[in-house]
Amino acid sequence: MKTSWYREPWAWFIFFLPCTAVVAGITTYFIANTNPDTLVIGDYYKKGKAINLEVGKVKMAQKLGMRFALQLKDNELIIKPTGIEKSFPLLNVTFFHPTLEDRDFYLALTQDGNGYFRHHFEQAVTGKWKLTISPFEGHWKIQDTISLPQSDFIDLIPNPIKAQ
The missing domain is CATH 1.20.5 (Single alpha-helices involved in coiled-coils or other helix-helix interfaces)
Incomplete structure (x- = not known):
């Protein structure tokens, strides 16, 4: 069978x-x-050309001698110009998270009476961030990777190697 x-x-x-x-x-x-990957760029050629323009802005910041010091302590961000005699009406500060695009944020800061740029955060900002500082006109920029919070002031100087 x-x-x-x-x-x-x-x-x-x-x-x-x-x-x-x-x-x-x-x-x-x-x-x-x-769940698409937000780190993948569709038009990488245009992005590459834009990076070359950004490197030019970093070189301009070097030429002008732009330097800042940053501190984030007790949810208060303080950015102070160091060695610069020029005052800025507005400073654009952008925080880019290394992996999560939805955590990126932008601040437009004005100087206080001491010449410092301050912002108080409602929630703690921690971890590794790519920070970009530029003036209102956008003709120069400083870019660096930092870890927050920072109880001591850290120097932010234009460095074209980090801009790439």
Whole structure:
């Protein structure tokens, strides 16, 4: 007497392997399309050309002698110009998170009576950040990677190697 194929365990084992691959492929497809990687840039050529312009802004900051010191202590950010006699009506400060784009934020700061730029955060800002400082006109910029909080002042100087 011959048994039916569906009663054989080896038949189910052989069907199970391709079915598992199909389910895993469909799952991977849905995960990839519902959670896109925000670090991937669609038009990398234009971004590369823009980086060259940014390096020129960093070199301009070097030429002008721009230097700042930064401190973040007790949720208060203090940025003070060091060695610069010029005053700025507005300073653009941008914080870029290394992996999570939705945590990036921007501040437009004005000087207080001491010539310092201050901002008080409602929540603690911690971790590693890429910081960009530029004037209102945007003709120079300083860019650095920092870890926050910082109880001591750290120097921010234009460095074209870090801008790339």
